[in-house]
Amino acid sequence: MDRSNPGPRIPKLGVVGGMSEAAGSITAMNVTRTTPPRPLDVAALFPELGPLARTAIRLHPRPGSPSPRDSSVGGPLLWPADEPWPYCDEAHGLYDSSTDEEYEGPNPMVPVAQLYVRDVPLLRPPVGADLLQVLWCPWEHEPDYKPPTVLVWRSAAEVTDVLAAPPESTEGEYEGYLPVPCMLAPEQITEYPNYLELSKELQQPLKDWSRWQAADAGVDSSYAPYPEAFYSSALSDAPGWKVGGWAPWGLTDPVARFCADCGAGMVPLLTIASVEWDSGSKSWVPYEDRDLAESGNGGASSPPKVHISRTNNLQLYVCPESPDHPHTDLIQ
Template sequence: MNVTRTTPPRPLDVTAVFPELCPLARPAIRLHPRPGSPSPHDSSVGGPLLWPADEPWPHCGEVHGLYDSATDEEYEGPNPMVPVAQLYVRDIPLLRPPAGADLLQVLWCPWEHEPDYKPPTALVWRSAAEVTDILAAPPESTEGEYDGYVPEPCVLAPEQITEYPDYPDLSKELLQQLKDWSRWQAAGSGVDSSYAPYPQEFYGNELSVAPGWKVGGWPGWNLTDPVARFCAVCDAGMVPLLNIASCEWDSSNRGWAPYEDQALAAAGRADAANPPRVQISRSNHLQLYVCPESPDHPHTDLIQ
């Protein structure tokens, strides 16, 4: 960790205006990936993995139209997955590893797959101390027809924050309160008056769910209404693990840009908002969910 990023305070304390939100607070860790040269011993996005030399590398088992540059021929077959993120529990304490594990590795196939047009993902938990002989070079993967699924190597600047549910996740009663502009006016000058016709969007953009790469917290709902996810093994309600983002801020939520990037955000520097150069389904986000009962149960995902 050799970079620092600090989220500015929210424009106002939303729980002072709506005390009903207090019990809904959740911790989240913003990862703030920034260009760098991570090693296998670092938490990273798009960096090298601490992968045992004698352990098979994950492949996507679906059929792909691949090209072999050595023979100048196309073929169909499994495709090696590419590293997306490597997260050490020492850096990301919100992770809930299985017993004996202290490292989470996330990989995906850099091809969009039907019917949801998203990359299949793999999660690997391991004990870093047990990896003594590290794989020097993983197998090369063939990229899909769309750019944006091979992250640029980035170091992380983990920062813990507090989140509240996105407004589609709120009860009807609380949502009606959020829509009452007079409640917001009474809160003072921290409220952006341009949101007067739709004050719930001020809450959604500035006060509830942080954009960008993060662990834990609440999911944001950009494409659909809330979609409950249930474990395929035990039917428990699944919880957010990792949000893989196409950007860390945009014109609607620029207030979440860290202090250190405020000048770049004000200048409209799109590259500063997306150092890993990841583009999920053009410009969306991929949410990974896990079972709270057991990290050994299969995870699931959702594009938003």
């Protein structure tokens, strides 16, 4: 990369969109991934939670060789050759081996995800767009110590001359922000709110062990002192990369996100996850990955090798009122 001429720079907030609640049929683009049915029907056991059900699409990224015409994580983007590549203008402690000097930047953004609406129909693009591209700077920036992100919507049909090679970015503080190129196997599921996001009135039934027993739900008696933990681990929000659905919480208590332009309550767009499962969420492991999950291979649960603040998630939110309003993000 020519450090003396980094190219045009654009702000870290790009063109954004939202999602619809209904999704059409989904065909896996790589190897199919199938989430096992939930151990019980949440809406049947707790009808008060039924209206809170949301559709999500688990992306199941797996290492592969995506092209710019594929939906992917960490793959090449369908980026017009004549369109400036986004740069991060925030300060960086970068090192130039050619001059043996440190410099502050700017630094080229890195492709994180590319999602075609045909593959992820839960997305709701602006009029005329059918492709969402997500990029970030592979550095954690103060004050929140997270990577600045850019969202770009575009029409794939309008891109005829594709950029052959984007500018090369530095690795940042560690390689966890340079995703391994992955193909996707999108899968539609139903989610319910994280326990922490429920009102006190809705939390109370989940803590009532007698209600679980009366329903003969088959929950292990070890959960008797805290049955809400079973709801959190096996019935509410899925781990891993996903579009839509409910946000993961736990690093902090739920924090409402509001649009900076219109004040509307923002909704989850994309969850960028450090792991697709852990010891507390193995019921969400796809059938096709069960042997791998039981093998004890710690890296198996993070195929893209992305690590947000080591082991967390980066949640991207958008305004449901207008795709032109800026997005926001939060680490959980």
